[in-house]
Amino acid sequence: MSGLLALLDDVAAIAKVAATSLDDIAGAAAKAGTKAAGVVIDDAAVTPKYVHGFEANRELPIIGRIAMGSLKNKLIILLPAALLLSAFLPGAITPILAVGGAYLCFEGAEKVFHALLPHADHEVEEDFDVKDPAHLEEEKVAGAIKTDFILSAEIMTIALAAIPDSGFLMEATALAITGAGITVAVYGSVALIVKMDDIGLYLARRGRLGLTRALGRGLVIAMPKLMTFLSTVGTAAMLWVGGSIVIHGLEYAGLDWLGHHIHDWAAAAGHAVPAATGAVEWLAKATLDGVFGLALGIALIPVATRLVGPLWQRAFGRA
Numbered sequence: 028m029s030g031l032l033a034l035l036d037d038v039a040a041i042a043k044v045a046a047t048s049l050d051d052i053a054g055a056a057a058k059a060g061t062k063a064a065g066v067v068i069d070d071a072a073v074t075p076k077y078v079h080g081f082e083a084n085r086e087l088p089i090i091g092r093i094a095m096g097s098l099k100n101k102l103i104i105l106l107p108a109a110l111l112l113s114a115f116l117p118g119a120i121t122p123i124l125a126v127g128g129a130y131l132c133f134e135g136a137e138k139v140f141h142a143l144l145p146h147a148d149h150e151v152e153e154d155f156d157v158k159d160p161a162h163l164e165e166e167k168v169a170g171a172i173k174t175d176f177i178l179s180a181e182i183m184t185i186a187l188a189a190i191p192d193s194g195f196l197m198e199a200t201a202l203a204i205t206g207a208g209i210t211v212a213v214y215g216s217v218a219l220i221v222k223m224d225d226i227g228l229y230l231a232r233r234g235r236l237g238l239t240r241a242l243g244r245g246l247v248i249a250m251p252k253l254m255t256f257l258s259t260v261g262t263a264a265m266l267w268v269g270g271s272i273v274i275h276g277l278e279y280a281g282l283d284w285l286g287h288h289i290h291d292w293a294a295a296a297g298h299a300v301p302a303a304t305g306a307v308e309w310l311a312k313a314t315l316d317g318v319f320g321l322a323l324g325i326a327l328i329p330v331a332t333r334l335v336g337p338l339w340q341r342a343f344g345r346a
Contacts, residue, residue, distance in 0.1 A: 136324025
């Protein structure tokens with residue numbers, strides 16, 4: 028798996044230790060949430076784009092709604108589903124995650140495709156009707172929660188896999204507190220990011236020191252570029268994580284040729300730079316996972332738009 032999954036294994040390890048008692052669960056899960064805020068860059072990078080174009084007074088409410096949707100994903104849907112699958116159908120977990128990874132590849136590739144070859148999609152434009160801000164907000168929030176669901180499923184499943192057999196209540200409590208901590212940390216960070224321009228404006232206008240006012244002006248100037256950068260990082264992260272999940276799923280199915288080659292190529296790149304072997308190997312593997320994710324996502328675009336999309340529209344009456 029990619030570096031993300033290796034780091035998420037630390038979160039799972041904390042949950043594993045936490046399963047010894049309810050008090051330990053509460054303390055360790057809080058640490059897990061804080062650590063995951065830096066690990067799950069996907070959530071922190073993807074979410075800010077969902078508030079782009081809205082008035083400033085709608086930014087925090089939108090993030091709050093997405094955070095609540097993320098909590099529902101983790102605690103109401105994924106937590107019981109993960110426990111049930113673990114108990115009765117453990118072999119289905121990896122294939123389900125592989126399908127989610129393929130969806131992330133499609134989402135990321137579609138964004139790259141539209142960025143390189145901009146074109147109008149009349150059904151999408153009609154669905155995201157900018158003349159109706161309330162409708163646009165609903166669609167943006169729904170899209171963010173849908174993407175969060177895949178990422179949350181990966182986190183919850185990895186955490187569950189490392190928790191020892193310690194009883195249903197212990198496992199459920201460890202997962203619940205870890206999931207809640209991750210959500211608060213990630214979306215708290217996102218809220219800070221999207222309001223940074225307002226903080227900068229306040230400092231620029233009311234700062235007592237010249238340095239403070241200069242810092243505020245710098246924040247205001249830098250934030251549009253930062254938001255664009257985060258949007259790019261978010262797309263890359265979807266391809267990286269989605270590709271790594273699918274590769275792991277192929278390995279689970281016995282098709283480990285690609286995974287072994289990526290591991291060997293990344294190791295060779297790391298050995299070529301002795302001063303930073305670990306960092307270079309991680310970057311090479313993440314890049315190769317992302318390239319695979321992009322290729323898979325591009326291949327899935329016609330499948331999703333020409334086959335799955337029309338079937339979905341016939342079944343549910345909307346694109």
